[in-house]
Amino acid sequence: MDYSKKLSSNGPIDVLTHPALKADVKYIFSVTNTVPDCIDPVEYSKAATKAIHNNSVSFGPYPPALGHEPLRELLQHSVANKRAIQCGLDNILITDGAGGALKMLVNAFIGPGDIVIAEQYTYLGTLRMLLEKGAEIVHVDTDDEGMIPESLDNVLGKLSEQNKTPKFILTIPVYQNPTGITLSQDRRQKILDISVKYGIPIIENESYADFRIDGPKLPNSIKSLDENDMVIYVSSFTKLLGCSLRVGFMIAPQQVLDLLETRRPSHLAVVTVYEYLNEHYDAHVTRVAGMLKDRRDSMVAALNKHLPEADFTVPSGGMMMWIKMPDKINSWELLDEAVENDFKYNPGGVFRAKRDENQFFRLTYSHNTPDEITEGIEVLSQMFKKHLDS
Numbered sequence: 001m002d003y004s005k006k007l008s009s010n011g012p013i014d015v016l017t018h019p020a021l022k023a024d025v026k027y028i029f030s031v032t033n034t035v036p037d038c039i040d041p042v043e044y045s046k047a048a049t050k051a052i053h054n055n056s057v058s059f060g061p062y063p064p065a066l067g068h069e070p071l072r073e074l075l076q077h078s079v080a081n082k083r084a085i086q087c088g089l090d091n092i093l094i095t096d097g098a099g100g101a102l103k104m105l106v107n108a109f110i111g112p113g114d115i116v117i118a119e120q121y122t123y124l125g126t127l128r129m130l131l132e133k134g135a136e137i138v139h140v141d142t143d144d145e146g147m148i149p150e151s152l153d154n155v156l157g158k159l160s161e162q163n164k165t166p167k168f169i170l171t172i173p174v175y176q177n178p179t180g181i182t183l184s185q186d187r188r189q190k191i192l193d194i195s196v197k198y199g200i201p202i203i204e205n206e207s208y209a210d211f212r213i214d215g216p217k218l219p220n221s222i223k224s225l226d227e228n229d230m231v232i233y234v235s236s237f238t239k240l241l242g243c244s245l246r247v248g249f250m251i252a253p254q255q256v257l258d259l260l261e262t263r264r265p266s267h268l269a270v271v272t273v274y275e276y277l278n279e280h281y282d283a284h285v286t287r288v289a290g291m292l293k294d295r296r297d298s299m300v301a302a303l304n305k306h307l308p309e310a311d312f313t314v315p316s317g318g319m320m321m322w323i324k325m326p327d328k329i330n331s332w333e334l335l336d337e338a339v340e341n342d343f344k345y346n347p348g349g350v351f352r353a354k355r356d357e358n359q360f361f362r363l364t365y366s367h368n369t370p371d372e373i374t375e376g377i378e379v380l381s382q383m384f385k386k387h388l389d390s
């Protein structure tokens with residue numbers, strides 16, 4: 001049976017991705033997984049046991065519409081303390097990861113031809129969801145302080161002259177995926193003011209807010225400045241606690257939540273995440289930051305030693321490095337050869353609607369150990385050097 005012939009006419013549009021990204025290799029510099037060692041089997045088992053013990057009676061029916069109330073209360077406090085967000089309990093929706101939240105928003109609000117504004121390079125998962133829906137992505141220039149407000153204003157001004165109103169401004173303002181950049185304090189209010197001026201809401205994706213390694217304290221979220229219900233905030237515990245426990249959340253105005261067709265995540269995963277965070281949230285964040293620091297430092301040292309042609313900024317948080325190579329390098333075309341050499345990365349093009357700008361590539365450092373990273377970057381450097389010297 002050929003099921004491809006049965007695809008509905010409004011099924012997803014085929015989006016070009018690189019097949020080599022699925023390959024099985026030793027040095028995995030392409031994923032944003034949890035650091036595998038941060039999962040403590042004893043404490044995770046205790047949390048799961050307690051979660052089942054405390055909640056088994058609620059396992060029969062479908063879970064509450066907005067999700068487990070104690071987790072929403074915990075989040076209400078933590079976003080107030082860490083991200084300066086004051087929100088009602090009923091504005092917090094527990095989701096199937098940040099991806100689940102983004103998917104619900106895309107399903108509800110995006111159709112063919114809709115315009116969405118995004119940073120110059122943006123998270124490939126959301127980009128793909130949008131492209132599959134037939135949306136048009138307009139990338140806005142960024143620099144080492146994040147999205148440039150003047151460029152955003154310019155882009156929106158030009159679209160407005162053509163009577164075009166984008167549906168959303170999408171931003172990942174903290175340890176951005178893929179660039180690792182954090183939007184400066186000064187730009188946050190400016191970007192929000194532009195969103196108000198043109199009446200275009202912001203989707204603020206802070207999936208990496210728990211991953212400060214060193215460097216300055218994070219500026220408050222854009223959501224914390226929002227007085228006009230212009231910001232929908234999305235975040236996740238997937239990267240912190242494990243991709244298998246895929247739990248995230250959205251903080252949104254009541255009307256947005258009413259318009260979404262919600263899909264409830266596994267209640268077992270949600271209550272386990274609650275029990276674990278309730279005991280270990282801050283300690284876990286600190287432990288993960290230490291592990292990421294060792295991995296980042298290994299990657300930076302190996303790149304400095306073996307690939308001086310790589311142009312990058314050392315990230316002060318998150319789990320990725322954004323590398324610019326001389327124009328001669330095409331990271332998309334070199335990925336097959338990388339896989340033959342037992343490593344993989346994300347070519348720059350996967351973060352762009354047009355799959356261009358492949359002199360860039362993204363390396364992540366959360367999966368392998370510091371020693372493996374040192375080895376893997378040496379292998380990667382040798383391959384890139386061969387092409388630079390040819």
Ligand SMILES: Cc1ncc(COP(=O)(O)O)c(C=O)c1O
Nearest residue numbers: 032097098099123177207236238
């Ligand atoms: C910026 C960003 N948003 C969302 C996601 C998806 O998060 P989740 O696995 O919680 O669905 C990722 C995963 O890489 C991400 O980098």
